[in-house]
Every structure is written in C-alpha cells, then in structure tokens.
Amino acid sequence: MGRLMTLATCSLNQWAMDFTGNKTRIIESIKRAKAAGATLRVGPELEITGYGCLDHFLEGDLFLHSWEMLGQIMEDPVCQDIVCDVGMPVRHRNVRYNCRVIFYNKKILLIRPKQFLANDGNYREMRYFTPWSKERYTEDYYLEETVGKITGQRIVPFGDAIISTRDTAFAAETCEELFTSNAPHIHQGLNGCEIFTNSSGSHFEIRKIMTRLTLMTEATRLSKGIYLYANQKGCDGDRLYYDGCSMIIVNGKCVAQGSQFGLDDVEVVTATVDIEEVRSARFAPSRGLQAQNQPAYPRIEADVALSEPKTGPSPLDRGPSEPVTIRAHSPPEEIALCPALWLWDYLRRVGSAGFFIPLSGGIDSCATSVIVFSMCRLVHQAIHSDKTHPATKAQVIADCRKLCAKGDDWLPSSPQEISGALFHTCFMGSINSSADTRRRAKLLAKDIGAYHTDMNIDTIVDALTKLFTTVTSFTPRFKVHGGTPAENLALQNIQARIRMVVAYLWAQLLPTVRQRPNGGSLLVLGSANVDEQLRGYLTKYDCSSADINPIGGISKTDLKAFIAYAAKAFDLPILEEFLSATPTAELEPITETYVQSDEADMGMTYAELSVFGRLRKVHKLGPWGMYERLLYSWGKPVPDEKPDAAAGAQPSTTEQQQSTPAAHESPETAHAILPRGLSPREIRDKVLRFFHFFQINRHKATILPPGLHLEEYSPEDNRFDLRPFLYPSIWASWSAKKIDAHVERLEKSTEDKKIGGETA
Numbered sequence: 001m002g003r004l005m006t007l008a009t010c011s012l013n014q015w016a017m018d019f020t021g022n023k024t025r026i027i028e029s030i031k032r033a034k035a036a037g038a039t040l041r042v043g044p045e046l047e048i049t050g051y052g053c054l055d056h057f058l059e060g061d062l063f064l065h066s067w068e069m070l071g072q073i074m075e076d077p078v079c080q081d082i083v084c085d086v087g088m089p090v091r092h093r094n095v096r097y098n099c100r101v102i103f104y105n106k107k108i109l110l111i112r113p114k115q116f117l118a119n120d121g122n123y124r125e126m127r128y129f130t131p132w133s134k135e136r137y138t139e140d141y142y143l144e145e146t147v148g149k150i151t152g153q154r155i156v157p158f159g160d161a162i163i164s165t166r167d168t169a170f171a172a173e174t175c176e177e178l179f180t181s182n183a184p185h186i187h188q189g190l191n192g193c194e195i196f197t198n199s200s201g202s203h204f205e206i207r208k209i210m211t212r213l214t215l216m217t218e219a220t221r222l223s224k225g226i227y228l229y230a231n232q233k234g235c236d237g238d239r240l241y242y243d244g245c246s247m248i249i250v251n252g253k254c255v256a257q258g259s260q261f262g263l264d265d266v267e268v269v270t271a272t273v274d275i276e277e278v279r280s281a282r283f284a285p286s287r288g289l290q291a292q293n294q295p296a297y298p299r300i301e302a303d304v305a306l307s308e309p310k311t312g313p314s315p316l317d318r319g320p321s322e323p324v325t326i327r328a329h330s331p332p333e334e335i336a337l338c339p340a341l342w343l344w345d346y347l348r349r350v351g352s353a354g355f356f357i358p359l360s361g362g363i364d365s366c367a368t369s370v371i372v373f374s375m376c377r378l379v380h381q382a383i384h385s386d387k388t389h390p391a392t393k394a395q396v397i398a399d400c401r402k403l404c405a406k407g408d409d410w411l412p413s414s415p416q417e418i419s420g421a422l423f424h425t426c427f428m429g430s431i432n433s434s435a436d437t438r439r440r441a442k443l444l445a446k447d448i449g450a451y452h453t454d455m456n457i458d459t460i461v462d463a464l465t466k467l468f469t470t471v472t473s474f475t476p477r478f479k480v481h482g483g484t485p486a487e488n489l490a491l492q493n494i495q496a497r498i499r500m501v502v503a504y505l506w507a508q509l510l511p512t513v514r515q516r517p518n519g520g521s522l523l524v525l526g527s528a529n530v531d532e533q534l535r536g537y538l539t540k541y542d543c544s545s546a547d548i549n550p551i552g553g554i555s556k557t558d559l560k561a562f563i564a565y566a567a568k569a570f571d572l573p574i575l576e577e578f579l580s581a582t583p584t585a586e587l588e589p590i591t592e593t594y595v596q597s598d599e600a601d602m603g604m605t606y607a608e609l610s611v612f613g614r615l616r617k618v619h620k621l622g623p624w625g626m627y628e629r630l631l632y633s634w635g636k637p638v639p640d641e642k643p644d645a646a647a648g649a650q651p652s653t654t655e656q657q658q659s660t661p662a663a664h665e666s667p668e669t670a671h672a673i674l675p676r677g678l679s680p681r682e683i684r685d686k687v688l689r690f691f692h693f694f695q696i697n698r699h700k701a702t703i704l705p706p707g708l709h710l711e712e713y714s715p716e717d718n719r720f721d722l723r724p725f726l727y728p729s730i731w732a733s734w735s736a737k738k739i740d741a742h743v744e745r746l747e748k749s750t751e752d753k754k755i756g757g758e759t760a
C-alpha cells in the first residue's frame with residue numbers, strides 16, 4: 001500500500017428543504033473530488049436536507065426524502081470508486097439522530113450518529129435529535145427499502161465505530177463535538193484512527209473564525225492526524241450565514257483552505273497527504289501508554305485502499321501538499337463580505353425585483369447601502385474574473401440576468417449597473433431634516449449607482465396631526481416649543497412611522513414605475529444596528545420594521561470601522577462625510593441652542609453600549625455582576641490602553657502567526673473610547689440606566705425584522721437571546737438595593753479614610 005492519498009472536503013451552499021438542489025450539489029462535489037484523484041470525500045452536516053430545517057426535522061417526510069436522495073446519490077455513476085461521508089438525519093428505533101452515512105460503491109459501511117449536540121446560542125439540536133450516548137458501540141440498523149434495494153443490504157452498522165481501510169483507519173466527528181473538552185477525535189486518535197472527518201453546520205459571527213480554525217489545528221497538533229473539515233456555506237433560509245472555510249490539516253498544519261465567503265455553490269478542497277507523517281508524529285512513549293490503555297472501538301472493515309484511486313491523478317504525481325498560511329479576514333472585511341453574500345442568496349432565492357432602503361444620510365442606512373453595493377461588486381467580480389470556477393460563473397450570470405430583468409446577451413459593465421437595476425434608495429425629508437443629510441444621501445446613491453428618489457413627508461405628517469387636532473381640539477407641540485415629553489415623542493414617532501408606510505408603497509410600485517418586465521416588488525431593508533436594538537433606541541413600527549435587516553447584528557463601532565474601510569477599498573470618498581457627521585435622528589426642530597444627538601438622547605455612548613451588551617450576553621452578568629465588573633474597569637483611574645487601533649487599519653488578510661488578539665479583539669477594546677476613573681455611584685447610575693432602558697424597551701425586540709446574526713452579544717429575541725419582555729422596575733429591584741448598599745459602604749469608607757487622614 002502507498003503512503004500518499006488524496007482526500008477531499010467541500011463547502012456547499014445548501015438550502016433547507018431543497019432536496020433536489022442539495023442532492024445535485026452533493027453529486028457535483030463528488031464529481032470534482034474524483035477528478036482531483038480523491039478517494040475520500042466529506043460533506044457538510046445534514047447536507048441532504050440543509051442544516052437549518054428546524055422543526056421540519058420532526059417530520060416523517062423529511063426522513064423519507066433524505067433516504068430517497070441518498071439512494072439517488074449512491075446509484076449515480078459519478079459516485080462510484082470513492083468513499084463518501086454524507087450528512088443526513090436518520091430515525092433508528094423511533095429515535096431521531098443527526099447522522100453521517102459513510103458508503104462506498106453502493107454499500108453503506110456505517111451510519112454514525114452525532115454524540116454531542118449543539119444546543120446553545122442559535123442551536124437547538126436537542127429539540128430535533130437525541131445524542132448517541134453508547135460510546136464505542138454499534139447496533140443493527142434495518143435499512144429503508146429505497147436504499148436497501150440499491151445496496152442489497154438489509155442490515156447495516158449504526159453507532160460509534162472506526163472504519164478500517166486496507167491502508168489506514170478513519171472516523172467521523174461532527175461539528176460541535178470538536179468544540180467539546182472530551183472530543184471524540186482524542187479517543188479515536190489514541191485508537192489508531194489516522195484521519196478524522198468533521199462535517200459541520202457552523203455559522204458565521206464577526207471575529208469567530210480564528211476560534212474554529214485554532215480548535216482544529218490544536219486538535220491535530222495534540223492528537224496528530226489528518227483533519228478533513230467540511231462546512232455548509234451561505235444563507236440556507238434563516239438568520240444565519242454559514243461560512244464555509246473547509247480545510248485539510250495535517251498534524252496541526254493547514255495544507256488546504258477553502259474560502260470563507262464566496263459565490264460558489266460548490267467548492268471542493270483537496271490535498272495529498274502522507275499518512276506516514278501521522279505515524280511518525282505519534283512516536284512519544286507517553287502517548288503510546290495512553291493508546292494502549294484505550295478501550296477499543298468496533299472496527300468496520302472496508303475493502304478499499306485510499307492510496308489507490310481508480311480515477312483522476314495519482315497521489316504520487318501530485319506529491320504531498322505543502323503547508324499554507326491560514327487566512328482570516330479583518331472585521332471590516334467580514335462585514336463587507338458576509339451580509340452582502342447573505343443578501344445575494346436571499347434575493348436570488350426569493351426572486352424579487354431588488355431592494356429598497358429609506359436612506360437618511362446617517363451611518364446605519366449608509367452602511368446597509370454600502371453592503372448592498374458590496375454585493376454588486378462581488379457579483380460583478382465573479383462574472384468578470386478569470387479565477388471564478390466556470391460553473392460558478394454560469395450560475396452567477398444566470399442569476400444576475402434574471403434578477404436584473406435583462407436579456408441573454410447582457411453582462412454588467414460595472415457594479416453600479418447591477419445596483420442601478422436592483423437597488424432603490426429614498427430620502428424622506430421632513431421640516432426637521434437638514435440640507436446636509438439630504439445631500440449626503442443623494443451623493444452616496446449616485447456613487448453606488450442606486451435608483452434614488454427624494455421627497456418630503458411633511459404634508460402627510462400635517463394631515464395626521466390636523467386630524468388629531470380636529471378630533472381632540474388639542475395641538476401637540478415639540479419640547480422646544482413648550483410641549484410635554486409625551487407630545488414631543490408623539491410628534492417624532494409619527495414622522496418615523498410614516499416613513500415605514502411610504503417605504504412599503506414605494507417598494508411595491510417602483511418596479512412598475514420603472515417598467516420592469518413582470519413588475520414585482522422590492523424587499524424593504526431595515527437598518528437598526530445591534531446597539532440601538534439593545535437599548536431600544538428606535539420607534540416601534542417605523543423604518544426599523546422592514547422585511548430583513550442586514551446590519552441587525554452589527555455594532556455601531558464596527559459599522560463605523562466598516563465605513564472607514566469601504567471609503568478606501570470601494571473608492572467611495574463620500575463615506576468620509578458620513579463618518580464625521582454627528583449621529584442624529586432629525587426628528588426634532590433644530591434651534592440655536594439644540595440639535596438632537598443620539599448619544600445624548602440615549603444617556604449612554606455607543607462604545608458603552610457595546611460593553612453593556614457583551615457583559616450582559618456573553619459574560620452572562622445581571623445588574624449586580626455588571627456593576628461589580630465595571631467597578632474594576634471603569635473605576636480605574638488612568639487609561640491603560642491607547643484607543644487608536646481602528647479596525648479599518650487592519651491588514652487585508654491576517655496570517656495565522658500574526659493573528660494576535662489585536663486582529664480579532666472585541667470592538668470596545670479595539671477602537672472605542674471608554675470611561676475611566678468613575679466613582680461607584682457613577683458606575684451604579686450607568687448600569688441601572690442601561691438595564692432600565694433594556695428592560696422597558698425589550699418589547700420592541702419581539703417585533704424586529706429578521707436580521708442576519710453576526711454578533712455574539714446580539715439581543716435578537718426570536719432565536720438567539722430569549723428573554724421576557726415584561727420586567728419589574730429595575731429601580732425598585734433587589735439588585736438595585738444591593739448595589740445601592742454597596743455604593744453607600746464604599747462612599748462611607750472613602751469618607752472615613754478622608755476624615756482619618758485629616759485628623760492624623
């Protein structure tokens with residue numbers, strides 16, 4: 001037997017419940033793996049159904065269709081002479097499992113159920129599946145007739161086992177299992193398993209990628225071995241974006257890495273590995289002793305040699321693949337890529353006539369628009385680049401022509417041309433809007449090629465307030481004109497809400513006005529950022545109520561860093577003007593002494609909000625815990641770090657060796673100015689104020705439009721951050737009493753020390 005073998009992993013843009021589309025992409029990946037001489041191919045988790053089927057995993061149809069698709073894959077002539085590891089759900093003795101089906105030449109070798117399910121954050125696998133708890137044990141699985149008649153098998157092994165080929169041994173680990181402290185690959189490795197396959201449904205979050213990549217390199221640095229990682233890619237019908245980045249790692253060194261973001265529906269990554277390198281690396285006697293004392297795994301015999309491909313180039317001709325430097329994008333690049341690709345998947349799957357956004361001249365709707373422009377840039381690039389895979393190019397051209405309603409010989413000559421066909425922006429001014437914001441909105445729309453309209457909504461605002469006055473004989477006034485807070489708010493909120501109604505009217509009719517063949521309507525984009533959502537600094541049912549929100553999971557600080565990056569990378573100098581403008585809602589009259597400003601209105605800064613958000617969600621702290629924590633950091637007298645590391649200044653790609661925390665650290669420490677030297681009472685006030693607004697506004701989180709999940713401190717109420725929306729008052733709470741007592745104790749001891757010092 002040879003020592004070199006070519007192995008393949010892949011990222012597939014699967015779509016939940018798209019059985020035939022998913023099957024076609026699986027077969028295509030197997031075809032490309034074989035063409036590269038691979039003898040083992042692993043695909044993403046639950047790839048036959050798509051990872052995000054949620055409660056459909058409870059339906060019998062889904063299991064039936066999964067077997068039907070598997071049968072078609074196993075029968076396909078393309079799928080012979082290669083060992084395939086395919087992900088799908090399986091019911092065994094009336095229990096549902098998240099499984100891998102490993103087959104070779106029309107025979108199922110093993111069905112391997114996931115042992116440690118993902119059940120935190122966005123994941124709820126325990127709702128659909130039961131973890132397999134019988135370690136190193138297999139049972140008989142009675143095969144479905146649809147597949148049994150193809151394989152000629154009635155019973156196949158189901159459980160936790162290692163597959164022995166004629167030249168090596170491999171075993172499967174599934175996604176979350178890698179993230180656990182007692183991961184299966186540790187025991188499989190000590191049992192002589194040399195290749196680990198990991199099929200994943202792992203979603204993107206800003207700054208998450210290095211965690212995942214480091215886990216894999218560290219796993220094989222310790223256990224030694226070859227790690228074949230496959231991950232789903234794209235929007236599969238939900239708020240998540242799966243970020244591919246399939247890779248092959250040998251003893252802690254990456255030898256092949258797929259892209260994290262891209263327009264390829266199928267991306268196959270292959271490498272030729274020397275299996276002897278694993279054996280040599282496992283020389284340590286200390287490991288030997290641990291290996292000897294491992295309980296044994298059942299072995300499944302597979303009559304195949306991975307070092308002897310029947311088709312494609314020989315591994316001897318390719319030679320072992322050299323280590324490559326792991327690539328990771330900087331946070332602004334992540335923002336330029338991930339939401340843009342999520343939007344493209346969403347749009348081509350809905351098939352609507354494009355997007356509409358109310359563009360205010362502020363940062364948030366500007367950033368959302370630049371993300372749409374980034375989408376147009378990526379599509380344009382894929383169409384014109386020589387590096388695009390021919391199948392991807394054909395798919396992108398077909399999608400682009402269809403969405404832009406163009407003929408068969410049309411190709412976009414610029415990103416702006418795509419934007420002009422698909423993207424619609426609208427400034428809806430009121431008497432409180434400034435000429436600056438109106439001008440900025442217009443210039444941005446022009447530079448990114450969007451179809452822009454500009455109007456005033458005052459006549460509608462006046463009509464509604466007059467109606468109110470006619471019925472009640474009461475004329476509401478702004479605060480600056482002597483009105484009460486209630487009047488002031490009502491007059492602001494009516495402007496905001498009218499904009500939402502206007503947005504939907506425009507979105508419905510603009511395609512008709514522009515004489516788009518078959519009309520259609522536009523998807524309305526929302527642009528409330530993660531911090532505003534956390535604080536509830538938005539009007540319920542205004543423009544924050546849209547169809548989807550690409551920036552719903554991005555903090556204000558990250559958005560600003562993205563805009564700074566895009567100004568240069570996308571050659572949009574107008575963005576500098578957005579960065580230097582003071583964020584303002586422009587809902588109140590501007591006077592000589594008063595201009596509305598977000599941070600003053602909110603009673604806290606965006607930088608502080610990022611800290612509150614992170615401590616609340618990621619560190620899981622309540623009011624008391626947050627107060628205690630901030631006593632140390634915000635109570636410190638002298639700043640101990642320079643707030644100058646704007647993420648926009650990061651290099652375009654981060655090399656593995658250089659990926660220090662600076663490249664991936666949290667925004668509040670990377671580029672935000674935070675308080676220092678505060679007294680306990682000031683910290684108490686800030687913490688309680690934050691919880692006050694979070695709690696009284698939590699009801700708004702229940703109706704926010706679906707936003708792409710991008711941030712680990714997202715307050716998203718439907719899937720990620722499950723909380724009540726009716727809270728008792730924070731001011732009268734036990735937490736507040738405990739904090740107050742502590743503040744008083746600290747103040748008294750400071751006072752006592754002062755008096756002691758004076759009398760001494």
Ligand SMILES: Nc1ncnc2c1ncn2[C@@H]1O[C@H](COP(=O)(O)OP(=O)(O)OC[C@H]2O[C@@H]([n+]3cccc(C(=O)O)c3)[C@H](O)[C@@H]2O)[C@@H](O)[C@H]1O
Pocket residue numbers: 489492493496536537538539540541542585587601696699725726
């Ligand atoms: N516990 C609860 N459960 C369910 N619903 C609840 C509720 N409490 C109030 N509500 C409802 O929510 C309403 C209060 O929420 P809402 O109408 O949003 O009103 P509200 O939060 O009072 O005002 C909106 C805030 O957003 C600010 N803002 C800033 C920047 C931009 C914009 C903008 O719009 O562009 C707005 C504005 O200055 C103001 O502070 C109540 O009238 C009531 O109908």
Ligand SMILES: Nc1ncnc2c1ncn2[C@@H]1O[C@H](COP(=O)(O)OP(=O)(O)OP(=O)(O)O)[C@@H](O)[C@H]1O
Pocket residue numbers: 357358359360361362363364365366426427428429430433499527528529532538543544583584585586
């Ligand atoms: N004059 C306007 N014209 C069009 N849309 C507007 C206007 N003012 C506000 N909007 C819409 O309402 C949303 C919420 O308004 P708000 O003033 O809270 O802005 P924001 O959330 O800070 O966003 P931005 O930074 O885009 O102004 C905006 O993102 C925008 O989509």
Ligand SMILES: NC(=O)CC[C@H](N)C(=O)O
Pocket residue numbers: 045117118123174175176177179200201202203
């Ligand atoms: N599907 C999974 O098991 C994914 C879970 C894993 N913790 C992740 O975020 O990537």
